[in-house]
Amino acid sequence: MNRFELELKNNNFICSECLRCKKLVWPPSDYCDKCFGNVTWRQISKIAILLEYSYKGNECFGIVELEGQIRVIGAIQSSSKLQIGQQLILKKCDYDGKAKFVFELQEDTKSI
Amino acid sequence: MKKVGIASSGMTKFTKDDISIESLMVASVKPIFDGAKNLTQKDIDVVLTSTNSNEKYLANIVSELSGISPKTAHSVESLCNSGTNCIVSAYAYISSGLADVALVVGAEKNDSPGRVLNWDMSRGQYGHPIYWSSLFTSSHIRKYGTTMEDLARVSAKNHRNALNNPYSYFKHSYSFEEIMNSETLTDNVRLLDCSMTCNGSASILLASEDVINKFTDKPIWIKGIGQKSISAGFTKNNDLASMRSTSLASSDAYQLSHVSPSDIDVVELHDAFSICEIMALEDLGLAEKGKGSIYVKNLYETNDNRINPRGGLIGAGHPLGATGIAQTIEAYQQLQGLSGKRQIERAKTALVHNMSAAATSSTVLILQS
Ligand SMILES: [Zn+2]
Numbered sequence: 001m002n003r004f005e006l007e008l009k010n011n012n013f014i015c016s017e018c019l020r021c022k023k024l025v026w027p028p029s030d031y032c033d034k035c036f037g038n039v040t041w042r043q044i045s046k047i048a049i050l051l052e053y054s055y056k057g058n059e060c061f062g063i064v065e066l067e068g069q070i071r072v073i074g075a076i077q078s079s080s081k082l083q084i085g086q087q088l089i090l091k092k093c094d095y096d097g098k099a100k101f102v103f104e105l106q107e108d109t110k111s112i
Numbered sequence: 113m114k115k116v117g118i119a120s121s122g123m124t125k126f127t128k129d130d131i132s133i134e135s136l137m138v139a140s141v142k143p144i145f146d147g148a149k150n151l152t153q154k155d156i157d158v159v160l161t162s163t164n165s166n167e168k169y170l171a172n173i174v175s176e177l178s179g180i181s182p183k184t185a186h187s188v189e190s191l192c193n194s195g196t197n198c199i200v201s202a203y204a205y206i207s208s209g210l211a212d213v214a215l216v217v218g219a220e221k222n223d224s225p226g227r228v229l230n231w232d233m234s235r236g237q238y239g240h241p242i243y244w245s246s247l248f249t250s251s252h253i254r255k256y257g258t259t260m261e262d263l264a265r266v267s268a269k270n271h272r273n274a275l276n277n278p279y280s281y282f283k284h285s286y287s288f289e290e291i292m293n294s295e296t297l298t299d300n301v302r303l304l305d306c307s308m309t310c311n312g313s314a315s316i317l318l319a320s321e322d323v324i325n326k327f328t329d330k331p332i333w334i335k336g337i338g339q340k341s342i343s344a345g346f347t348k349n350n351d352l353a354s355m356r357s358t359s360l361a362s363s364d365a366y367q368l369s370h371v372s373p374s375d376i377d378v379v380e381l382h383d384a385f386s387i388c389e390i391m392a393l394e395d396l397g398l399a400e401k402g403k404g405s406i407y408v409k410n411l412y413e414t415n416d417n418r419i420n421p422r423g424g425l426i427g428a429g430h431p432l433g434a435t436g437i438a439q440t441i442e443a444y445q446q447l448q449g450l451s452g453k454r455q456i457e458r459a460k461t462a463l464v465h466n467m468s469a470a471a472t473s474s475t476v477l478i479l480q481s
Binding site: 026027051052053054055056061062070071072075098099100101 | 233238246247299
């Protein structure tokens with residue numbers, strides 16, 4: 001496993017960030033895709049915005065955006081009806097050959 | 113730039129029979145020679161293979177098995193639009209003057225490694241294509257009020273069209289009701305909304321305007337080409353209710369061919385899932401945004417088969433590397449007036465739309481008689 005996968009497995013979502021222009025490079029890469037600057041690892045905020053979702057059986061999955069730049073598909077946990085634009089929290093991430101992300105609707109958060 | 117035309121074609125039936133990729137490829141090369149007059153192995157300058165197979169050196173292997181010693185032989189891989197991208201590569205060899213005659217051979221096995229893009233970690237644990245298609249569908253429903261009935265009509269129409277395609281994977285058709293009641297994969301994608309991977313091969317012979325009349329009396333010309341790659345990863349699609357690579361590729365193809373959407377008589381478009389046909393009709397400019405479903409409903413109710421006459425991917429099956437070539441062969445035969453029961457009357461201009469990995473890339477070809 002590489003650094004990114006190891007950190008995911010430790011429930012830590014990190015991403016490469018350009019040292020020169022500060023862009024988050026997602027999926028992680030060795031160089032910035034905007035300016036080819038060198039990158040460093042940094043922790044990603046756990047706050048995500050829900051962009052779209054669907055269900056497979058009782059399991060909700062959706063595409064979310066973190067820090068206005070990183071989009072991933074993850075499992076969405078919620079006890080109430082979801083709305084696009086709602087704020088979610090990254091509850092858990094993992095790696096078992098595939099990246100895994102679980103997001104949760106915070107009942108007291110307002111939609112944006 | 114030299115004009116480039118299609119001079120011959122060959123297909124195998126789409127199946128799940130156990131057969132090697134090399135045998136599949138040669139099986140669709142044979143009818144190329146049967147169908148072209150005066151064609152000998154010595155005429156062929158370029159052999160290109162289109163596949164996601166892990167087998168190596170296939171263009172050289174197929175050349176050897178076919179008794180061809182070409183100047184140029186290599187593979188083209190781009191997941192589901194390998195086929196049309198391979199045709200564009202062959203076109204470029206000929207139009208530039210590097211070659212006069214190119215054989216393009218596509219094939220895939222149903223267990224192809226091209227079915228899922230493992231690199232795309234932004235899909236998380238939802239790597240299978242049904243997940244991106246479900247999110248496209250959610251978004252199109254939200255934005256335009258698309259219904260499950262609208263989606264079922266795409267599949268019912270294409271399965272019905274495929275009944276007249278002797279190369280189709282399916283031996284029988286599926287009705288609107290069967291599709292509505294088929295196994296639920298996600299909330300808005302049913303089993304019969306999906307195209308099925310299968311074994312199949314399709315080959316096409318391209319030639320320059322200088323030599324094409326030696327091989328055929330009815331050449332069909334490639335007049336427009338558009339290709340666009342937005343990204344590799346699904347999550348770089350900004351608007352999930354449209355396919356940007358498709359609209360950009362088609363606008364280039366229309367411009368190059370001096371053709372507008374209203375001039376198109378027959379279309380083969382990339383219905384990997386039901387939602388893809390509705391979105392493609394809109395992004396190719398054939399239907400207004402949000403009106404793709406109504407367009408399909410009209411086709412379905414009037415038995416109009418000008419969109420995906422061979423059944424598309426849903427009706428005919430989807431052997432990835434062969435698909436774009438099979439689509440182009442349908443357009444070629446329609447413009448030659450040789451499509452039998454599938455024939456669209458007085459078809460003069462055809463459009464082929466082929467895409468990959470959640471429309472992160474698209475290829476559009478415009479053909480004319
Ligand atoms: Zn940078």
